[in-house]
Amino acid sequence: MKRALTLGALALAFFASQPAAQAAQGWGLPEEEEVRFDATVVDVLCELTGDCPDNCGNGTRQLGLLDGEGVLHFVHKNFTPFTGASWELQDFCGKMVTADGLFTTNKGYRIFVLQFVREGADGKWQRANRFTGQWAEKNGVAADSKEAKQWFRNDPEVQRLIDEDGVFGLGADADKAYFEANQ
Amino acid sequence: MRQVTRLLAAGLLLAGLSLPAAAATPERVQVTGEVIDTWCYITDIMFGEGSTHHQCALWCAVGGIPVGVLGDDGEVYMVLKVGDDTTNVANPAILEIQTHRVSVDGDLYERDGIKYLLIDQVVNDEGIVNVNHDDFGIQPFGE
Numbered sequence: 001m002k003r004a005l006t007l008g009a010l011a012l013a014f015f016a017s018q019p020a021a022q023a024a025q026g027w028g029l030p031e032e033e034e035v036r037f038d039a040t041v042v043d044v045l046c047e048l049t050g051d052c053p054d055n056c057g058n059g060t061r062q063l064g065l066l067d068g069e070g071v072l073h074f075v076h077k078n079f080t081p082f083t084g085a086s087w088e089l090q091d092f093c094g095k096m097v098t099a100d101g102l103f104t105t106n107k108g109y110r111i112f113v114l115q116f117v118r119e120g121a122d123g124k125w126q127r128a129n130r131f132t133g134q135w136a137e138k139n140g141v142a143a144d145s146k147e148a149k150q151w152f153r154n155d156p157e158v159q160r161l162i163d164e165d166g167v168f169g170l171g172a173d174a175d176k177a178y179f180e181a182n183q
Numbered sequence: 184m185r186q187v188t189r190l191l192a193a194g195l196l197l198a199g200l201s202l203p204a205a206a207a208t209p210e211r212v213q214v215t216g217e218v219i220d221t222w223c224y225i226t227d228i229m230f231g232e233g234s235t236h237h238q239c240a241l242w243c244a245v246g247g248i249p250v251g252v253l254g255d256d257g258e259v260y261m262v263l264k265v266g267d268d269t270t271n272v273a274n275p276a277i278l279e280i281q282t283h284r285v286s287v288d289g290d291l292y293e294r295d296g297i298k299y300l301l302i303d304q305v306v307n308d309e310g311i312v313n314v315n316h317d318d319f320g321i322q323p324f325g326e
Binding site: 011029048049085104106143151 | 207209219221222224225226227228232235237238239241242243245246247248249251253259263264268269271273274275278281282283292293295296297299301311314316320
């Protein structure tokens, strides 16, 4: 009996110490709510106007989550730095998913951060961090490379724009003046 | 006749079900304000306006975070279209005017507390006029 109790306690301790694999993780955002809800993945522009390309625009459209009460939740963010959620939801266009993540409300706006998603009630949970892997594949580097982890500094389009107009968008002279004054 | 009417009604119902539920009539607007990264601005996770945040705003726009216009009225308008281009994830036309002060004509849709702006035309582009990096440095990492 004592041994059974000990094993039970160990099992409880083990599972309690494991992060709930798909539980929303707080980020300390304003009026943050950790939530899980069922919704249909929709192309926001299509939902508003009826302009509906195939497959939600194949990654070119902002996607939203339309819940059972008809509320359209605008999805702003995924689980990786400086990236949105459209590419995370693209495979679920028009499908019912369970979304797990955070609502944050500030300045009068309530927006959603997608952290995990699964198709239907029984699908496999997927962490909403696929952007980096997709970026790495597109740019010919390993997903776990330094370049991919700092994708925002290594993205060719970002680099082109910074080269053209500088980090402040004001041209090379503004950059030079700032860096000289702040060495 | 009654059966025909019923069939017609059923057909219309089915047709209606295949369309987006809430297609609505937009309001014609002109908005003047700064093109912003809506995530950093709304959440206040950093100072998200002006030249100090321009680089980060580019990162976020290229990364697919929604871009908006912070109107002079203090409202955030999420941009879903520019001109004839209806792509709104990392749209190159939006990247070119990031952080600029612009005046735009377009259609405004409001849904569940969010203002969505479909820009027909950028009627005035003043470039970046919110020059604040001497006060705030480079957001977020200082480089």
